[in-house]
Amino acid sequence: MIELAGWYFLLLIPLVIYLFFRKQKKSALKFSSVKLLKASAKKDTFKHKLGKYLIAAGLVFLIFALARPQLQKETIPIDQKGIxxxxxxxxxxxxxxxxxxxxxxxxxxxxxxxxxxxxxxxxxxxxxxxxxxxxxxxxxxxxxxxxxxxxxxxxxxxxxxxxxxxxxxxxxxxxxxxxxxxxxxxxxxxxxxxxxxxxxxxxxxxxxxxxxxxxxxxxxxxxxxxxxxxxxxxxxxxxxxxxxxxxxxxxxxxxxxxxxxxxxxxxxxxxxxxxxxxxxEKSEFEKDDFIQYMELYVMFAITGLLLLLLGIFFDKYYYTKIP
Structure with missing residues (x-):
């Protein structure tokens, strides 16, 4: 079972989604014709938005890394005695x-x-x-x-x-x-x-x-x-x-x-x-459990950084955007 040590960081995810997918205002510049631009540029299809999606996904993964996901490995009972x-x-x-x-x-x-x-x-x-x-x-x-x-x-x-x-x-x-x-x-x-x-x-x-x-x-x-x-x-x-x-x-x-x-x-x-x-002379303390966790934040952080870099590459260099 995966648990989050800092779950409150997840509250940043809706903000990321809003900022990336809100409707952009149209350009105030007017052209007599955009036929030449459309002809020279690639069409505004899903692949042209891929970079934005990858950047958003990368930020979401980084937020999950901040929330410190942990996988519970085992529970060890502790029964100490002491005076x-x-x-x-x-x-x-x-x-x-x-x-x-x-x-x-x-x-x-x-x-x-x-x-x-x-x-x-x-x-x-x-x-x-x-x-x-x-x-x-x-x-x-x-x-x-x-x-x-x-x-x-x-x-x-x-x-x-x-x-x-x-x-x-x-x-x-x-x-x-x-x-x-x-x-x-x-x-x-x-x-x-x-x-x-x-x-x-x-x-x-x-x-x-x-x-x-x-x-x-x-x-x-x-x-x-x-x-x-x-x-x-x-x-x-x-x-x-x-x-x-x-x-x-x-x-x-x-x-x-x-x-x-x-x-x-x-x-x-x-x-x-x-x-x-x-x-x-042996007196029991209250019984307690020691829980061992495996930290997963490194995996999420690395994945997030890779997605972020890939998204920036697609968005800024690989595809041409039409204003």
Whole structure:
């Protein structure tokens, strides 16, 4: 089926027909006899009007080209799924623990990158936190910029150490509060207890619940935090610490908001957790169709130009007109 993207150009066709085929006024010059002219000129027959007809037809074809005729080729149904996600990543000094190889932050970074690749239809924001929280990248569909920024995060990206979980949730809420997505979630990844920041995590999670934001909390790390230290002789040795991980807090935050709590004791477990979240969080957009068209205006334009040139040739050069 042929459709016209600019159908209103067709309104020019009646004007072209009128201008070309209206009756011309007779010449005011008088001759005593036109027998000699008639004898030397060809008769005023259809072929003598052919040039005019071709010019008119050429203009009509050019008008059709302006109207952009299109042939519908196929209709492709689109059924997209997508949500708005704020990822809050802990970059406190304890994330340098080498119980994950090479360390917790590097493993978290790589896992989040893989998660982002699978969420092609989602807007994702990146938040980093330690003793305070900061929006690294606001909600975006430009995942290249997102992953580039994530890969540039270091332990020095924030100048205050600690673990401000309440602050991280609050910043995530600010990123999502204006979202009109059917589903809004915060993925909070940390390895420590809330020990910094002015906002209580329970207060922040209650606010998230009121705004319809689910929080998935992930506790990263084994039962011990292992850090590398350099002694006075320049030798690097490993030192292990117990505690520093508040599972109950993370469970309560998740339960309060309708999310889930996960524990990642090794890199493989962390990868599986993000795969689970990927499966859990799918919200359908309204179904739509993508229609492919083949443009025909070039064919009409070329035909119109050829007819126009041919008509001018016949009308002005090939046949002789009698006044």
């Amino acid at each position: 708005d996600i704020a990822i809050a990543l802990d970059i406190s000094s304890s994330m340098s623990s080498v119980d994950f190889e090479p360390n917790r932050l590097e493993v978290a970074r790589a896992t989040i990158n893989e998660f982002i690749k699978e969420r092609v239809n989602d807007r994702i924001a990146l938040i980093i936190f330690a003793g305070t929280a900061h929006t690294r990248i606001p909600l975006t569909l430009d995942h290249d910029i997102l992953t580039q920024s994530l890969n540039e995060v270091t332990f020095d990206s924030l100048n205050k150490d600690g673990t401000a979980i309440g602050m991280a949730i609050s910043v995530g809420i600010n990123r999502l509060k204006k979202s009109d997505s059917q589903s809004k979630i915060i993925i909070l990844l940390t390895d420590g207890d809330n020990n910094a920041g002015e906002i209580n995590p329970y207060t922040a999670s209650q606010l998230a619940k009121d705004m319809g934001i689910k929080i998935y909390t992930i506790g990263v790390g084994s039962d011990k935090t292992i850090v590398e230290v350099t002694d006075i002789f320049g030798r690097v040795r490993r030192q292990a610490y117990d505690g520093g991980f508040d599972e109950e807090l993370l469970k309560e935050i998740a339960e309060e908001t309708g999310g889930q709590y996960f524990r990642a004791k090794d890199p493989k477990a962390l990868e599986q957790i993000f795969e689970t979240i990927d499966m859990l």
